[in-house]
Amino acid sequence: MTSESTFIGLMRAMATDPAARDLLDDCAVISLGSENLILTHDMMAEDVHWLPSADPADVAWKLVASNLSDLAAKGARPLGVLLGFMLGEDSWDRAFAVGLHKALSHFGVALLGGDTVANRGDKRALGLTAIGAATCAPVPSRGGAMPGDLVYVTGTLGDALAGFELIEAGFDEVGPLATAYNRPEPRLAEGQLLAPLVHAMMDVSDGLLLDAERLANASKMGIAIDLSKIPLSPAYINYRGDALESRLQAASWGDDYQLLFAISPEIQIPVAAQAIGCVTQGAGLILFDGDKALPRPATLGYQHQ
Amino acid sequence: MTSESTFIGLMRAMATDPAARDLLDDCAVISLGSENLILTHDMMAEDVHWLPSADPADVAWKLVASNLSDLAAKGARPLGVLLGFMLGEDSWDRAFAVGLHKALSHFGVALLGGDTVANRGDKRALGLTAIGAATCAPVPSRGGAMPGDLVYVTGTLGDALAGFELIEAGFDEVGPLATAYNRPEPRLAEGQLLAPLVHAMMDVSDGLLLDAERLANASKMGIAIDLSKIPLSPAYINYRGDALESRLQAASWGDDYQLLFAISPEIQIPVAAQAIGCVTQGAGLILFDGDKALPRPATLGYQHQ
Incomplete structure (x- = not known):
């Protein structure tokens, strides 16, 4: 299997826009008019990020929290999320939906859209995109630490x-x-x-x-x-x-x-x-x-x- | 398996922000300052959206094109995309990366970020988020057709x-x-x-x-x-x-x-x-x-x- 670092290396060649921050940061930062938009997309997969026995509501919470944490690192105000969901067993999906609602309500974030795909009996993979508005400029990055900080x-x-x-x-x-x-x-x-x-x-x-x-x-x-x-x-x-x-x-x-x-x-x-x-x-x-x-x-x- | 319409029904309860357009439109439309942002997320899965024999470069192209088509329906100017990628067999992943580069170059769209997940031998699921800026206001929707149009x-x-x-x-x-x-x-x-x-x-x-x-x-x-x-x-x-x-x-x-x-x-x-x-x-x-x-x-x- 391709390693994450190899694949990101392949992606870096096409991430030439400054908004991509060379794929070295937690988020993309897009300048639009007088605003800076903060965008992140995190995925989670069964057996990688959660145990099959996990409560689907906890999976939903963590999917939201891990993306919002990336926005937090930019000081961003969340504007909403888009969900990529692989459909599966009905009771799991309903419990996920309830948990997602609870997590989004807790963080005061709106679901704005997304997509579903059918599942052919495979382990699930879920994706979430979070978008936020910067609350200050410049938007902090991982770079910029100074000697003596x-x-x-x-x-x-x-x-x-x-x-x-x-x-x-x-x-x-x-x-x-x-x-x-x-x-x-x-x-x-x-x-x-x-x-x-x-x-x-x-x-x-x-x-x-x-x-x-x-x-x-x-x-x-x-x-x-x-x-x-x-x-x-x-x-x-x-x-x-x-x-x-x-x-x-x-x-x-x-x-x-x-x-x-x-x-x-x-x-x-x-x-x-x-x-x-x-x-x-x-x-x-x-x-x-x-x-x-x-x-x-x-x-x-x-x-x- | 949960049907797409059932799941979207569950999601609609939490999509109360006007930007979500009740999940009835192709995209979310977020007002930010004087700008309208257009966001869409489409997924594709092996055996559902592409045949296992498909050229990975074609899969990449279609993933980009299907998302950009949603932006086109809003009259949006694309600002970039974020990729959610499930890692797998090395030669497939490399061919996908080459095809993605070709598609993004063709459409003049930048890769801004994304995430990868390991694959436990399952069929692949891929997601792409596309973000655009509206070029007019109001941003058209599916609603609004008038008698005699x-x-x-x-x-x-x-x-x-x-x-x-x-x-x-x-x-x-x-x-x-x-x-x-x-x-x-x-x-x-x-x-x-x-x-x-x-x-x-x-x-x-x-x-x-x-x-x-x-x-x-x-x-x-x-x-x-x-x-x-x-x-x-x-x-x-x-x-x-x-x-x-x-x-x-x-x-x-x-x-x-x-x-x-x-x-x-x-x-x-x-x-x-x-x-x-x-x-x-x-x-x-x-x-x-x-x-x-x-x-x-x-x-x-x-x-x-």
């Missing part, structure tokens, strides 16, 4: 990882960790407050460390992260403790949907966020545990196939 | 039907009929010229008669169509003749990607198009062969499952 992350990390493990093991379908996995809350309000202030921003969907390295690379800078600063929830600490290994796991698993951003140390942060490192001259990611430099882990996050 | 269609009908049959039978991979099936040309230029003038417009993708009935229903009017006026190409006439049965088939098969529109008889038509009927008080579709009224055929077009 502080690096922050909103919320806590690792909850979705713990939730996934608990669900897989047959426990805890309703606790805060399972909820973090099944019903992530994209940081739309925080994104709008941060967008005019940050030098670089992205959402954390594939693991903090992997995404931080992407932000560093897009900015042509280095990023130093202190793992002792990784924000953990009480529920996560109760589940796995807060030792270095536990923090490393929380920082290298996906589905957090928090915002990671680089910002001048002189700026007062208008949202709840934890400083976890800083931007440096140089390249790539350097990890510390307090004062102690750490070797690079084998895995920084979820690498798509 | 003439009904026109651009181009010729039935070529894609004949092309499909020839390809299925193992003939004629390169002639004009096969090309009409494999490489449709959405009527973007015609759409922009017509949009400020028409009362109602849509693209013909599921069969002229079915789509004309949809336009009649959306307009809460009747439409009378004279099958003797259905425009046929010399290649189609050579293939199947131009008797009534042949015209009826040409008018009830999909993949034509022509524009169907209702317009005041006082307006000079700025594009090549054939008058095929008129809008009436009443409801639904009435067919004639010249002066002779015809019974309603069992099938008006391609009904999605």
